Amino acid sequence: MRYLILGSGPAGIAAAKAARKLDKDAEVLLATEEHAAPYLRPLLPDLVSGERELPGVADPQGKNLADLKVRLLGGKRARRVDSAKNRVTFSDGTEETYNFLCVATGGRPILPLALMGAPGSFLFLNSLGDAQRVRERAMRSDTTVVYGPGYLGIEAARAMRKLGNQVIWINPGLPRFGNPISGEVEARVTDQLRARGVKVHEGTEIADVIDVDGKNYEVVTAGGGTIRCHLVVVATERLPNIGFLDGSGVKAGAGVLVDEYLRTNVSNIYAAGDCAEVYDVNRRESRINFGWRSAIKQGQLAGENMAGGGKVYIKNAEDYFGLLFGTPLLERVKA
Ligand SMILES: Cc1cc2nc3c(=O)[nH]c(=O)nc-3n(C[C@H](O)[C@H](O)[C@H](O)COP(=O)(O)OP(=O)(O)OC[C@H]3O[C@@H](n4cnc5c(N)ncnc54)[C@H](O)[C@@H]3O)c2cc1C
Incomplete structure (x- = not known):
């Protein structure tokens, strides 16, 4: 079994780890356009101000990927998905095949x-x-x-x-x-x-x-x-990074449309995090649930479900965007 996850943000990392946990013998590939090791996006303003240095923004979630035999492929920007042939082409001309694909490519600012x-x-x-x-x-x-x-x-x-x-x-x-x-x-x-x-x-x-x-x-x-x-x-604000899915047959609105299992209309393709427009079973509507915590939760669920978990995503109020790192906003500004 081969799981290919696109994007090394919180959703992608959580998906890779969850798939590995349930499927010990599978190949798990995490392909990302980033060249840098995974980092905590919410702490970037502190890097700008000088309150933190580079090691202080490393994402602890991303630290043991090699030990878990999750292969991190950096510098790989997905350019095209061929869902009939289960294949992704990257902007450097290389290709990767998959049995299951998880799109976790986040957003890009307007x-x-x-x-x-x-x-x-x-x-x-x-x-x-x-x-x-x-x-x-x-x-x-x-x-x-x-x-x-x-x-x-x-x-x-x-x-x-x-x-x-x-x-x-x-x-x-x-x-x-x-x-x-x-x-x-x-x-x-x-x-x-x-x-x-x-x-x-x-x-x-x-x-x-x-x-x-x-x-x-x-x-x-x-x-x-x-x-x-x-x-x-x-x-x-960031809008989903999903242009590379054009022509793949995967349905999208503002984000990649997924059901309550985080599965797209193509049965072996899932999506999670800021790029996914998720069906909320309670409200009976689809929406993007931007935020770090929500991305981890969705990534984990998508990873489990690719590996046969069959779990439903239930959105909680606390999954909404919130300040998750460091001091509350008002105190930060006063400092
Ligand atoms: C400055 C800043 C501060 C923030 N502060 C907070 C906060 O305090 N609390 C909070 O909850 N949220 C915060 N957010 C939002 C939070 O960072 C996002 O909600 C979260 O990162 C979403 O995670 P994700 O994994 O879905 O996407 P992302 O973190 O965006 O990760 C997507 C990854 O996919 C890669 N990628 C994109 N396109 C491709 C492609 N075609 N091929 C391969 N790889 C690709 C990207 O390079 C990126 O590494 C902040 C965002 C910013 C920019």
Whole structure:
């Protein structure tokens, strides 16, 4: 038996470990576009601010994969899935076959239209590589515009301010996807950010970005204001990374559509985590349940079910996005 799991985030790692646990003799492959060892995405803002160094963001879940005989294949971005031949093609031209496939490719942040014309002006804050690039560039910058709603915008603004940058946070409003933090918490955290010197522009959008001289940029807001900066950090909601499934026959909405067993319409293909739109048996609706804890729970269940577990995914309120690492948000911002 050969299990192929795509993506080395919490969902993919949990799926690989669960499949291994139930099927001791199987081959378990974890293929990921990442070159880095598994890491804790929620701690990336601390890496940017300098509160943590690289070893401090390693994902403990990913540490014993070799001992469990889970083969980690780095630098493998899935480009195409041939579900008739049970085969995945990667962007480096290599292929892997499977008996069972689990798609756990998470999400990618949304890029506002206005930034597309000025590619040198912005960096995302989504992956380990992004965090390292943001920190490196921020050390050479004085003024940063952070763009993004809710929790991710707050964390990016906090980290950049902690690093000593002048920070202007453009908060476009409630996230359209995922689970917003409560309005009351957001208001208190925003006040704290202001008290720390972050300038907050609420309820507006970036209308344009003008490249002044390759080092300085002028951000034009929807209200007509202009902000001179060296860098724009994009900390927006993440949408499922599933374009490579086009033409595979696997059905998708915003995410990969799976039933309560986390199985797609193709019986040997499963999906878990931020890329999966899961059927909720209680509410009788499908939705993406973004978040670290939910990704682990879904990954584990998908891994077990690929190996014959037959368990139903029941969503709990506590599976929703929450701060899982370190101190609560308000205390972080005060520090
Ligand atoms: C800065 C930041 C802070 C966050 N803080 C929190 C928090 O405090 N609490 C919380 O609950 N959530 C938080 N989140 C969200 C949380 O990180 C995600 O919900 C979680 O990582 C989802 O896990 P996943 O395994 O589904 O996907 P991911 O963690 O996104 O992992 C997917 C993996 O698949 C890889 N991949 C993508 N496409 C391909 C492909 N085509 N082929 C091969 N590999 C591919 C990616 O490189 C990645 O390694 C945060 C997110 C960010 C960006």
